[in-house]
Every structure is written in C-alpha cells, then in structure tokens.
C-alpha cells in the first residue's frame with residue numbers, strides 16, 4: 347500500500363480576512379452562489395458581496411435550510427445550474443460547508459469554504475456527511491477533491507459562542523492519537539493509503555498547540571478577543587487537525603464518538619465533545635501511562651470538555667450498546683491490537699471513573 351496525503355488548494359487565516367475575499371475568489375470564477383443560513387448571512391453577506399462586486403463577481407444567495415441532505419444538495423445544485431454559477435461559496439458551520447462541498451462536487455465547479463466557527467476539522471476535508479430530512483445519519487459522500495479555497499476570519503470565529511471553539515479542540519485532541527494508532531497498525535487513512543510522515547507530524551503538532559495554548563485561547567474567545575493563542579488554536583482546530591485526521595487516519599476515538607451518537611441525549615452534545623471523551627477511552631484502551639492519560643483528562647476539565655458519562659447525558663445502562671456500536675465501526679480496525687465490545691465497554695467505564703476523580707480534584 348502507498349502513502350497518500352491530500353489537502354485543500356489554498357488556506358488563508360486572519361482577522362477580517364473576509365474583507366479581502368474578493369481578491370482571492372476572483373481567481374476562481376465570475377459568478378458565485380453564497381450558501382449560508384439566516385444566522386450566518388447577516389454576519390458576512392454584505393461585506394462579502396461588496397468585496398466580490400469590486401472584483402466584477404456577481405453573487406446570488408441560497409439560504410441554507412439547516413440539513414445537509416440529498417434534497418437540500420439537489421435543490422441548491424439546481425439553483426446554481428439555472429443561474430449559471432461558476433463558484434460555490436459555503437459560509438457557516440459543518441452542515442452548510444458540507445452542503446457547499448457536495449454542490450461544488452456535483453457541478454464540478456470551484457468551492458470556497460468560510461467557516462464561521464472552529465467547532466470541527468470538517469472545513470478542509472474531502473468528505474461530506476449526509477443526513478436525512480429527519481436528521482438521521484445517512485452516510486458520506488467522498489468528494490473528488492478538497493475545497494479550492496478556505497477563508498478563516500478569526501474575528502468572526504472569536505465572536506461565536508465559545509462552546510464551539512472548545513468543541514473544536516475536543517475534535518483536534520484525538521488527531522494525534524488516532525494518526526499514531528494508524529501508523530502502528532498500517533491502518534488506512536481517508537484517501538485509502540498509509541499516513542505520510544508529514545500527516546503524523548501535523549497531527550502531533552495539533553496536540554502540542556492545544557496543550558500549550560488551548561486554555562489561554564479559550565479564555566480569549568470568552569472575551570471575543572483575537573490573540574496569538576487564538577490564531578494558533580484556530581489553525582490547530584481547522585487546518586492541522588483537518589490535514590492530520592484526513593491523511594493520518596481515524597481510530598478508536600472517532601469510533602467511540604459514533605457509538606455515543608446512539609445514546610438518547612446524544613444530540614445535546616457536540617461532535618468534538620464526544621470525540622474528547624472518546625480520546626480518553628482510546629488512551630485507556632492503549633494502556634498508556636496514567637500520567638499521560640490524566641494529562642489529557644486535566645486539559646479537558648480545564649477547557650470545559652466532558653470527561654464523564656453524566657456530562658454527556660449518558661447513563662451507565664447505555665454503555666454496552668454504545669460499546670457495541672463503536673466496536674462495529676471500520677475505523678476501530680485501525681487500532682494496533684484486537685478489540686472486543688467488552689474491552690470498549692470496560693474502558694468507557696474506567697474513563698468515566700477517571701473523569702469523576704479529575705472533577706472532584708478541581
């Protein structure tokens with residue numbers, strides 16, 4: 347098997363980047379369809395349209411209806427086709443961005459991604475997660491390529507609710523451990539190859555940035571401030587973790603995240619919050635030294651990521667079902683040793699106990 351690494355064509359990050367969007371987007375086409383929901387559009391529609399107009403790019407707007415479903419993708423694809431649009435611009439959270447990526451994929455036109463929160467590493471990946479209109483998880487579309495341009499305005503990100511930013515750190519926390527598991531097991535990354543040294547190095551750097559700057563950055567976004575620490579953690583949450591997970595590979599932490607989505611109260615917690623807990627479980631499964639696992643747990647409690655089942659709204663009765671579902675995931679096979687549902691369930695319970703003792707020690 348060969349090593350494969352993929353990534354977006356261009357990534358630009360900084361405060362008020364949105365004001366210069368036109369200069370970058372003009373290289374891609376002449377007519378843009380901006381996709382955003384009713385909360386996001388007021389934050390950037392006017393600035394973006396003015397910038398594009400200065401570059402002789404006309405803009406039509408599609409208001410996103412809230413779900414990255416096949417129906418929504420074909421509705422917006424139809425609007426773009428009719429309007430002879432040659433660039434799609436998605437602005438918002440994961441579902442809006444995945445919809446924009448899928449529309450660009452089907453129309454074979456350039457895709458521009460403007461994340462308004464740093465809650466996951468989805469903005470840069472070549473994957474769109476598809477849901478039903480009833481919000482049930484339906485599967486994935488593997489896109490031909492990663493987005494052409496990603497514009498990350500740190501001013502907008504720092505003004506979003508801090509819980510999104512913290513959740514993004516939870517998603518990024520797993521990247522190093524999952525990439526290392528794949529490297530040890532010769533597990534496949536998302537493009538179906540082995541991880542490169544570059545991907546593993548970026549995954550490790552993600553972790554180091556979180557440990558050094560995560561808490562300070564969280565405190566800054568609580569004040570809506572854009573500091574050097576915020577810039578570093580935004581890059582870790584979106585770019586480093588995005589490249590690290592896609593080309594490094596996923597393993598137990600994300601498999602446990604999928605298991606956790608089957609719990610009754612699952613929709614009350616974010617993706618990255620579940621991944622953070624999944625990371626603790628993976629470390630326990632790996633038999634890492636107690637101080638290493640506890641350090642990750644301490645980081646979670648310091649920034650406000652959940653370390654107990656009750657913080658995730660989950661009862662101990664649900665654990666065996668969660669473990670069974672996690673065990674079934676293909677990515678669990680990227681762990682470098684045999685896994686049983688019992689091992690997963692035992693390690694979930696131990697992670698919960700460790701989490702409780704960390705919370706008591708606070």
Ligand SMILES: [Zn+2]
Nearest residue numbers: 466467517621
């Ligand atoms: Zn994730």
